[in-house]
Every structure is written in C-alpha cells, then in structure tokens.
Amino acid sequence: MDGASIIEQLMTTEGRFDPYPLYARAHELGAAVPAGPGAVLVVGHAAANQVLRNPAFALEDTKSLAADHAELFAHPSIELFGRSILQRNAPDHGRVRSLIASAFNARRVAALRPAIEATVERLLDELADRGSDGSPVDFMDAFAFRLPVEVICELLGVPAADRHRFRGLASDLTIALELIQDLGELAAADLAAEELSAYLAELTAERLARPTDDLVSELVRIAADSADRISGEELLSNLALLLVAGFETTTNLLGNGLALLFRHPEAAEGLRTGALDPSLFTDEVLRYDSPVQVTSRISTAPDLAVAGLPTPTGTVVFTMLGAANHDPARYPRPDRFDPTRTDSQPLSFGGGSHFCLGSQLARLEADIAVPALLDRFPRLAPGGVPTRRDRLVLRGYETLPVTVR
Template sequence: MAESAPSLTEAFAALGTRRGRQDPYPLYEAIRAHGDLARRGPGRLVVTGYDACARALRDTRLHVQDRTAYDAAHPAWRSHSSLRAFTSSMLYSNGPDHTRLRSLAAFAFTPPRVRDLAAVVEGMADRLLDRMARLGAGGDPVDVIAEFASRLPVAVIGAVLGFPEEDQVWFRETASAIAVATDGFSDPAALHRADAAMDALARYFAALVEQRRRRPAGDLLTTLTAVHDGDPERLSHEELMGNLMVLLTAGFETTSFLIGHGLMIALGHPPYAHRLRDDADFADAYVEEVLRYEPPVHVTSRFAAHDTDLLGTAVPRGTRLTLILAAANRDPRRFTAPDRFDPARGGAPQPLSFGAGPHYCLGAPLARLEARIALPRLLRRFPRLAAAATPVHRDRWVVRGLDTYPLALGA
C-alpha cells in the first residue's frame, strides 16, 4: 500500500529534523500540495507559490520580524545578545528605520562600486587558489568550503568594510555561530553559542571603531563611524554594531554557499564544468540557475502589521507568514521542469533567492560578481578537480549550504 502524503503539520515537523534539512525539497512539495497559501494553525500562513511570495515580499503592510514582533512572540528574546544585534540592524527593521539604516551603507554596493571590485576579487581568488595548490600538493584532499568558498567572500566583505585580513578565519567561525540566530529559538544551545560569539564580535567591532576614530580610512567602517559620531540619532551605537554584524555575516555566508553549490553542481555535471572553464559568457546564466535551484536562503518570514490580502486570500493584521523562497523558486507554474538544473531556461522570472521589494539583498550584485569570478577561475586552475568525499550540508534550514566538500585537486 502506498504511503499517504504527509499533512502540513507532519511536513513542517520533518523540516525540524536533520534528515529533513539535508534534503528539504520533497517536504516543500508536500507543503505545496496543501496550497500556495496554506493555513498552519490560527493566524499562520505558509507560502510556497512564486507569485504569492513575490507579492508578500513587496507588500509594505507585511513587515519583517522586528523588536515589536519579537516582544509579542518571544518575550525573553532580549536576553540574547545575538537577537538584540539582529533587531538593531537594517535586516530586522521596517519603514523609516529600515530606509534610514539601509541608505547609510547602500553607496558601497552600487553597480559601479561593485564593478570596480572585480579586480580585487580576481586577485583574492588567485591567492586563495595558490594556497589550495600548496595544501593539495602532496595529493591530500582540500576542503574547498573552508579554503576557498568561505575565505573569498570573507576577504571581499572584509576589504569593503575595512577589517584586517589576518582575522578572516576568526570571522568565518564567529559569524557562522552568530548566523544560527536567524533560525530563532529552534536550537537553544546553538542560540547561546551565538550570543557568546556576538559578544566577542561586539568587543572586536568596538576596538576597530576606536581605531577608525584615530586613523580614518576609505572604507565603510570609517563612514559608519563618522555618521554615528556626528549624529547618534541617525545611527546609534547599537545600530552601528548590529549593521556591522549583518554586513559581515550576510556578506560572506550566503556567498560561500552560492559558490559551494555552484561547484557541487558543476562537478556533478561535467559539461557545465567544461563550459565554465571555456565560455567566458556562460557564468552569468549558470550562477542565476544555481540561485534558483540551490539558493543559500531557503525561508524568510513576515507578519501583517495591517490587514491585507495575498492574491485574494485575506491576511488579517497579526498573521504570521512563513515564505519558503526555495519552494517558490521551483514553482511548476513559473518554471518548466523546476527540479531540473538548466542554465539555458529562457523567459523564466528572476529567482527570489535575494528577496524582493524594500528588503531586497543589498549585497546581491557583489555575491553574483564573486560567484561569476570564482567558479570559472577555480575550474580553470584545477581542470582535473574531483570530489574526494560526499559534500555535507550544514544542519540548518533558514540559510542552507555546504559545510564541507573535500576535493582532489588532480594537479
């Protein structure tokens, strides 16, 4: 007898398990079977359809979870320094506060500024590839996530912000621990580790800010420090710390996962690896399809600050919405054969991997640039690159990517 399809509750419960998080896509389809906008208990909606997610992300009556929302849902949240930092940032702000905080950093991520970083990214990538060659010279496997996919985005965002290069490895470990806080209260032990990491990072940031006061430089850290010192109401100390933390963590982890997934897919499909090596124009379409097929960010949330509706479904004030972006990116009504990786698909909408609307990811152009440079360069440098072990995904849901991927360089 065939097994019955899981209920909405059962599918969500499975996403809370390690097995479910390692391969969540069948569970997303089980959730989609209950409708694009499925009611998950009183005052809760889960959204899997592309059009509904796109509309929700752009509806200004649907807010990100800010301090007010945390007060209502988790009254004890203020005891966690990692959550306090997130809610002091542009990521967890709405309306005028979000516009104010975003505008202070946006100049560093404009298309012309990002294009100017191409040579910097290329130089950093080449130095890391030289390091990989030394590590693998004796034939030992090299973990491409630890040695390249993570180090490159940390180096790039560190250069934008103005952080010392020698601290990059520490940044990766610390920021990864803090990023667990985006999963909320699902893992209390991990949340406490995130608090300890945030406390260490705040002390580090405070020392760097003091250095920039004494010795200004042409970086984003200097700019934000000057704004705070000139007008604390425009950028408070808590907001300065929170935004530095978000720019660092969001600026490296999602890009690391994008590069890791892109490489995993290429090595599993050799014709794509060959085209990335040989066709200078192929990387653009390839990276866009990686973003659709294996996005770094799988889920985000909104709550209704006012009554609204989504494609005819009433969303009363106070409703909480879970937007499964990874499911929206595989909506069969918007993408032909959505479970097939196909960089040549034409006419499809842009994936929602970086969000949409007011909270569209500020660093999206930089992430795309890094992946477009990193993947062809890596594959050209090591043309006989091959997996030495099965890649392992990090045990996370909200932000999902590879934790380890040992490779034989074949050089």
C-alpha cells in the same frame, strides 16, 4: 500531508537535509496553504514575491518582539540582529538602510573586481599547493569561505591578521536566524554576538580616530555626521550584519554551485569553454539550491490575503524562498538544473525594500571565481563524501572534499 506537517518535517534533520520533496508536496496543496493556527506557508513564486514586496507583511521586529516575547532580549544575538536593517520595518529600516547604501554602493562594489580577481588567483595557488600530492582538500575551508571573507574584510577594512576569527563567529551567530525551537540553542550565538560586538566597537573607535579608505571609516564618518539618523548601537549591529552576511551566503553559493557542477559536468565544460554565461550559471544555482531558504513576515492588516488565502492581522507568513524557486507554475521542469535558463529571477536575495544589499557583490564573486576555478583545475573532482550543515534557513555545505590533480 498538510502545511503544518510540512513545517514539522522541515524542522527535522532529514527535512533540512533535502527539503525539496517537501516543497513539491506543498506545491500540490497550493501557492499558499494553512500551516496551523495563525500560520501560513507560502510556496508559490508569485505569492512569495507579493509578500516580500508588500510592506503590510512586516518583519517581526524589536517592537513586536518586545511586546510578545520579552524573554528574547536576554539574548545578545537577538538584540544584535534586531538592531540591524535585517529585522527593522519602516521607518527605521529606510532611515538606516539609506545611510549604509550611500557608502556600500554599486561603484564601490564594481571597484572591488581587481581585488576579487587577485584574491581568487592567490587562493587557487594555495589550493593547488595543498592538493599537489593528490590528497583531498576541503573546498569549503580552503576556498568557499576564504574568498568572501577576504573580500568583505577588505571592503570593510578588517586587518588581515584578524580575518581567521570570523568563520566560527559567523557560523555560531547565524544560529539566531534559524527557526529554533529551544532558546537554549542560542548560547553559542550569544557568545559570538558579544565577541563580534566588542571587536567592532574597537575597530570603529580606531577608524574614528584614524580613518582610512575603507567602508568602516566611511560609515563611521556618516554616523558621526548623522547622529540623529543612526545610533552607535545601530552602526555596530549593521556592521556585524554586513560582515556576517557578506560571506555566509556567498560561501554557500560557491559550495552549492561546485556540488552541482560535479553532478552536471556538461555545465562545467560550458563554463570552461565560454559557451555558458557565468551569470546564468549563478542565477540557476541561486534558483535550484538557494543559500537562503526561508524568511518570515507578520500580517499587519485584517483584510490581507495571499493567493486567495486570508491572512488576518497577526498571521505568521512563512515565505519559503527555496520552494518559490521551484514553483512549477513559474519554472518549466523546476527540479531540473538548467543553467541556460533566462529570465530566472530567483527570490534567493529576497525582494522589495529588504532586497539584499550585498547581492551584487555575491554575484560578482561567483561570476569571477567559478570559471577561474574550473580553468585552473581541468581535472577537479570530488575527493570524498560532502557533509551538509544541519540548517534550514541558511543552506550549504560544512565540508566539500575535492581533488585538484
């Protein structure tokens, strides 16, 4: 099996369901392997880290897409993400990211701890009520989705009455982040992009007229004071990114983590007793079953190489974060779930200038929520067969039934 056939297999339902055997085969071929004409598959941890940190490996941003794939811009979902920092290169990326980071900073995230703890307790109360008769409850719907959406909406200032709308919108919109093979697959993502953009336009107009103590108000104020540095469309696109990314990856982190605890009860017991550091557990979940599996770059210089493999200008570099996190050259026994690992440094949140802005918030939510969940429900157990989402880039569960009594 070569790099091209591995990618081909990863694009199937079976490959997406469990990509790790395919990653193991890729590791046997090398840290970076050819994957067909003009494409390279990067699976080594050091090699992936090199790509993420070298700005010469650029994102395929709106400028390059407009030149080579103009038809994509008939799709609102592509336009929406294309205007966000997720898909911008320097200097636009730094120009906009610095403004967002000035408001979405470590102090603001740390100040959310009491709100996160209160939301966790309220959701656990509701979970107890829903499962009080012993019937299964879908953990993804009742907790893993609701916690991060409540937290990011509280941070942004989205009214409580509107928050129920965002799970479906996010699920549909993030189709545009997958490695799609048919542009017809973007239909649901386009509708979601239009609805979310319209909603955020109304919200920002409201906050401009009547500001409150929330992140949207702060970003609207910054945008008004820095109109030469961020446009209105860029503001809306980045607010959409914060909203969607603010709970999509955290939802998957919580679901993937609980599924692993069911398979490793000794880890659950360690978290209950305090013998296991929650932050180490979170790191190992991120490493072992990353919520984000793939990102891609384009080589922009003729003499670039990855792990000794030439990547001349225009080469598409598929950077397999999930595979890098299972690199046997970096992690002893990489296919063993071991939440006592130290110095793990998984690449799940990316690296370099595009390191995820919300990583600290995602970790904080998981570090608080998982021990509280286990403490509240000592007999928490699987309540049925879970179902995986049929996605490659964003990996998580669609349903995860549990019993709490």
